[in-house]
Amino acid sequence: MSEIIKEATVDELITANQRNLLGFFYLTSQNAKEINYYDDEGIEGIYSPNMPVNVINRIIRTDTIEENFDDVKERVSQFYGKKGAPLFWEVWPTNSTSDVEMELKNSGFSYSHEYPAMIIKLDQVKIKELTNFEIKIVKNEYDARTLANLFQEIYQLPDAGGEDFYNTIVNSGYDSDLVSYIGYEESEPVCIATIYYHAGVAGIYNVGTKEKYCRKGYGRKITEVALLDAKKRGFEFGILQSSDQGYKVYQRMGFENQCMVQSYKK
Structure with a gap:
């Protein structure tokens, strides 16, 4: 775990968000059969030919010499193509190459989607009390299997996706930089969340909830508990990358937009 950030500029915190995301996927790739990490000349991302969805087939970091970017783009495109993986290339405001968006468009990439990178000061987090709902930290293989099964069900993943997540949790240990939570409604496991310190x-x-248990505030509560645990460890900032579904919930919790991350598809 790197040194905890106490004070930082806007750009430094955006970079921390991006580096945390990359670290999470790198850790996953070390324990997964289906998710692979790409790292070449300042270009970092992930790919998974057998799971052709944008969230695990993307370039996240572009930090290369601008004069070399044309060659790098071509090499990355060829690599993903040979692997049979779709390629989504993200544009963050902290990219070293000044106009990644235009360079991608000129190389046949088209706009796909965007999502907000968000941040919260942990001293702003407050717990919303809920009845008949209990949250437990994953501490053993039985819990990890319950977590992985929920993860697979909630995100509608193939068996390989659930197994990769299970292996990541078990191999990382239960008192490490990766901590996972399960929420229970009257002993029934219904929601999950993971926090990564990096x-x-x-x-x-x-963060996810089984469909029949949605709109009860469980996703918010389990996120709040994880963030308060981070505060107890001495952390000052919590970050995430939001989906459309979770955006308003995170706003109500006190998360603020750092930037919009645009994604372009080859």
Whole structure:
């Protein structure tokens, strides 16, 4: 775990968000059969030919010499093509190459979607009390299997996706920089969340609730508990990358937009 960030500029915190995301995927790739990490000349991302969805087939970091970018783009495109993986290339405001968006468009990429990178000061987090709802930290293989099964069901993943997540949790240990939570309604496991301590910030991932238990505030509550645990560890900032579905919930919790991350598809 890197040194905890106490004070930082806007750009430094955006970079921390991005580095936390990359660290999370790198850790996953070390324990997964289906998710692979790409790292070449300042270009970092992930790919998974057998799971052709944008969230795990993307370039996240572009930090290369501008004069070399044309060659790098071509090499990355060829690599993903040979692997049979779709390629989504993200544009963050902290990219070293000044006009990644235009360079991508000129190379046949088209706009796909965008999402907000968000941040919260942990001293702003407050717990919303709920009845008949209990949250437990994953501490053993039985819990990890319950978590992985929920993850697979909630995100409608193939068996390989659930198994990769299970292996990541088990192999990372239960008192490490990766901590996972399960929420129970009257002993029934219904929601999940994971927090990853990396790049000086606490990153929230994989928040999800079983469909029949949605709109009860469980996703918000389990996220709040994870963030308060981060505060107890001495962290100052929590970060995440939001889906459309979770955006308003995170806003109500006190998360603020850092930037919009645009994604372009080859």
